[in-house]
Every structure is written in C-alpha cells, then in structure tokens.
Amino acid sequence: MCVAVPGKIIEINGDKAKVDIMNNIVEVNIRLVSVQIGDYVLIHAGCVLEVLKKDLAEEILWMFNELQEGANENSSAG
Amino acid sequence: MRTLQQVKNELKDYQGEKIAIMEVCGTHTSSIFKNGIRSFISPQIQLISGPGCPVCVTSATYIDKIIDYSLQENHCVLTFGDMLKVKGNNLSLTEAKAIGGSVRMLYSPLAALKIAKENKHIQFVFAAVGFETTAPIYALLLEEIIKSKIKNLKLLTAIKTIIPAITYICDNEKSIDAFLCPGHVSVITGSSVYNDLAKKYHKPFVIGGFEGEHILAAVYEIFQQVLSKQYSAKNMYVSVVSEDGNQKANAIIDKYFKHTDDYWRGIGVIKKSALRLKEEYLDFDAGSYFDEYLENSPINCRCKDVILGRINPTDCPLFKRTCTPLSAIGPCMVSTEGVCGIWYKNREVQQ
Numbered sequence: 001m002c003v004a005v006p007g008k009i010i011e012i013n014g015d016k017a018k019v020d021i022m023n024n025i026v027e028v029n030i031r032l033v034s035v036q037i038g039d040y041v042l043i044h045a046g047c048v049l050e051v052l053k054k055d056l057a058e059e060i061l062w063m064f065n066e067l068q069e070g071a072n073e074n075s076s077a078g
Numbered sequence: 079m080r081t082l083q084q085v086k087n088e089l090k091d092y093q094g095e096k097i098a099i100m101e102v103c104g105t106h107t108s109s110i111f112k113n114g115i116r117s118f119i120s121p122q123i124q125l126i127s128g129p130g131c132p133v134c135v136t137s138a139t140y141i142d143k144i145i146d147y148s149l150q151e152n153h154c155v156l157t158f159g160d161m162l163k164v165k166g167n168n169l170s171l172t173e174a175k176a177i178g179g180s181v182r183m184l185y186s187p188l189a190a191l192k193i194a195k196e197n198k199h200i201q202f203v204f205a206a207v208g209f210e211t212t213a214p215i216y217a218l219l220l221e222e223i224i225k226s227k228i229k230n231l232k233l234l235t236a237i238k239t240i241i242p243a244i245t246y247i248c249d250n251e252k253s254i255d256a257f258l259c260p261g262h263v264s265v266i267t268g269s270s271v272y273n274d275l276a277k278k279y280h281k282p283f284v285i286g287g288f289e290g291e292h293i294l295a296a297v298y299e300i301f302q303q304v305l306s307k308q309y310s311a312k313n314m315y316v317s318v319v320s321e322d323g324n325q326k327a328n329a330i331i332d333k334y335f336k337h338t339d340d341y342w343r344g345i346g347v348i349k350k351s352a353l354r355l356k357e358e359y360l361d362f363d364a365g366s367y368f369d370e371y372l373e374n375s376p377i378n379c380r381c382k383d384v385i386l387g388r389i390n391p392t393d394c395p396l397f398k399r400t401c402t403p404l405s406a407i408g409p410c411m412v413s414t415e416g417v418c419g420i421w422y423k424n425r426e427v428q429q
Contacts, residue, residue: 001104001131001133001158001207001208001209001211001212001415002104002211002212002260002262003262004211004265029188029215029218031218031326031330032327032330033326042265042318044211044212044215044262045158045185045187045212046185046187046188046189046215047186047214047215049214049265049318049327050318050320050324052317053316053317053318
C-alpha cells in the first residue's frame with residue numbers, strides 16, 4: 001500500500017501540479033512539499049510526498065562508493 | 079579496493095552464524111523476490127517478512143464495520159483496491175458488493191471530494207487504511223472536507239504506525255537480528271526515528287530503497303554491522319528520506335490525528351500504534367473507536383506466525399493447499415502486499 005512512483009513536475013497550479021510519470025500526465029496534490037517546475041518528485045496516492053534530491057543513478061553510485069569504503073575500512077581494520 | 083563482485087562473493091560465501099533480517103514493508107518483500115536477492119546471498123542470511131502490509135493487519139472487526147456501511151441504504155464505501163478482497167469475520171467488500179453493497183475503488187483519497195460533491199444524497203465512508211506514508215493524505219482529505227463544508231463524506235480510520243510495531247517485535251521476537259526499514263514510511267517519519275531503536279536494541283536498522291541494488295546495498299550494510307558488532311541506524315535511501323522526514327506532512331498529521339493503542343490482526347494490541355482523529359474532528363469520523371475486537375481466526379491459519387517472522391509462508395499447513403490467492407483463507411494471502419500472496423506468486427523464484 002505504500003507504493004510510490006517518481007515523476008517530473010511540468011506545471012503548477014496552486015496546490016496542484018501536473019506531473020509526467022513515464023510519459024503519462026497526471027494531476028497530483030503538492031500541499032505536502034515545496035516544488036518547482038522540473039523537479040523530480042515521489043508520488044503516493046495522488047500526492048507528492050517528497051522532492052527527489054538526487055537522481056537514482058547518483059544514489060546507487062553513492063551507495064556503492066559507501067560500500068567500498070566500508071569494505072576497505074573493514075579490511076584495513078582486519 | 080574491493081569490487082562489487084567481491085561484495086557479492088562475501089554475501090554468498092558467508093558461513094557464520096545465521097543472520098535474520100526482517101523487512102517490514104510489503105513492497106520490499108515483493109522486490110526481494112523480483113530481483114532474486116536471495117540468490118545473491120548465503121542461506122545463512124535470512125530475509126524474513128514482518129507486518130508490512132496494512133491490509134493484512136487491519137482488524138476483522140473494522141472490515142465488518144466497513145462492510146455494514148456498504149450495505150446500508152444510501153451509503154457508499156470508498157476504498158483503495160487492496161482492501162476489496164480481504165475478509166472480515168464473514169465477508170469481504172467484494173462479496174458485499176455482490177449482494178448489493180455499494181463500494182467504489184479509488185487511487186487517491188482526494189478523489190473522494192469530487193465524488194461526494196457530485197452525489198450529495200449519498201453518505202460516503204472512506205476506508206482510511208494505511209501506514210505513516212498514507213496518513214498525511216488522509217489529513218489533507220479531512221482538511222478539504224472541512225474547508226469545502228462537505229457533509230456527506232466521513233473517514234473510518236485504521237491508520238497504523240509501523241515504528242511501534244517494530245518496537246513490539248524487538249521486545250517479543252528475539253530471533254530477529256536486524257531490520258531493513260521501510261523506505262516510504264521513512265520519507266514521512268525521517269531516518270532519526272531509528273537511532274534510539276538501534277541504541278536500545280543493539281541491532282542494525284537500515285533504510286533501503288526498492289531497486290535490487292538498493293536492497294542488496296542495505297543487506298550488505300547490515301551484514302557488515304553484524305560482523306563488526308557495531309550497530310547503528312543508517313539511511314541508504316537518501317534521495318527521498320531525510321533525517322527529520324517531511325515536516326509539512328508531520329504537521330498536518332499532528333493537527334488532525336492523535337496516537338492511540340490499536341489492535342493488529344493476528345498480533346493483538348500494540349501501544350500507541352494508531353492514528354485516530356482527535357476529539358474535535360469526530361464529526362468526520364464514521365466510528366473508528368471500537369470497544370472490543372472480534373476475530374474468528376480460520377483454523378490452522380498461521381498468518382500471525384508469518385507476520386511475526388516465526389515461520390515462512392511455506393511452513394503453514396494451508397499454504398498452496400487450501401489457501402491460494404483465488405481462494406484465500408488468511409489475510410496475508412489476499413492482499414497484493416501480503417507475505418503469503420507474494421510467496422505464492424513467486425514460488426518459482428524460491429525453488
């Protein structure tokens with residue numbers, strides 16, 4: 001039930017915005033966030049829950065850098 | 079320097095003591111199967127599902143009540159699709175519809191506003207079920223109901239908070255060594271809620287995203303914490319989860335809801351695990367406070383043991399025999415995020 005999908009803000013009208021979710025244009029509520037056109041957002045049940053801070057690729061890259069650091073720390077400690 | 083392949087080898091070749099990692103989000107359970115995460119890790123690292131499906135832990139008494147509403151004259155129940163098939167003590171909403179009940183499925187609670195405005199002669203009841211992720215949207219719905227002076231739309235709430243459930247499991251189920259914390263609940267609560275849990279229970283609490291890479295990275299983080307015996311809360315879904323969570327969402331939740339004890343189907347009462355409308359908003363509540371909870375548990379159904387991580391669905395005597403998604407006996411087989419349903423649909427993957 002907590003499924004959420006990413007989308008991109010393309011138009012803002014007061015408390016509502018149009019978002020592009022994989023080429024589908026959907027109207028969502030933006031009362032829970034501060035957004036600008038062009039922002040990538042996380043959408044759940046017709047509402048934007050959060051603005052995506054980085055793109056996913058960057059996050060995964062970050063994760064694996066972290067992993068590597070963790071592994072290096074462990075190996076140097078051991 | 080280690081490569082990703084070496085990381086995978088480490089997880090696969092591990093032969094130490096068993097590490098039991100509980101995920102408390104149905105979407106994680108599903109993604110673990112879809113991405114074949116178990117095939118990347120040693121059998122000694124066990125991925126165990128917890129009570130991460132709100133539909134599965136909604137009391138049968140609540141479902142009976144929402145069904146009663148659907149069958150009352152001039153009433154209509156509005157709900158997410160997940161709630162349609164799960165049975166109360168007698169019927170499901172789908173079965174109620176078949177005998178004349180009025181039920182409409184919506185994708186967003188906010189869509190209820192337009193429907194209520196256009197059908198003033200019908201009293202609508204929204205089945206407000208969910209966890210922290212969905213709670214602020216119900217608060218937004220209530221705010222709009224008040225602002226637009228809508229008289230024919232009320233909420234029957236069964237909104238639960240997952241953090242008290244995790245605490246309950248830490249206190250009562252000693253076999254769980256670590257938690258893969260829910261990504262989208264944490265968007266609202268923030269990552270800081272897990273700091274005290276990690277300190278108190280000396281276990282890893284790692285927030286993960288939903289892609290295969292996210293989950294594998296979170297599992298590896300847990301693995302390293304267990305090996306080094308250095309336990310902490312760690313956020314590995316930083317693109318959307320902040321330390322303090324969504325402040326606007328928390329403010330609107332606090333404005334309309336208060337924390338009360340709640341009954342979890344199959345588990346019992348968990349302290350301060352519900353969000354219910356505050357007294358001043360009870361005019362908009364369709365009777366969410368129950369004096370007692372009746373539950374006719376199906377004979378031999380082990381849903382309780384499944385959601386507490388004591389057994390896998392395949393250990394239940396009914397699984398795949400008499401209990402299937404098309405003819406479900408326990409709630410965990412019904413919902414798309416229910417543990418048994420996910421195991422059933424992905425059984426090829428497990429083998």
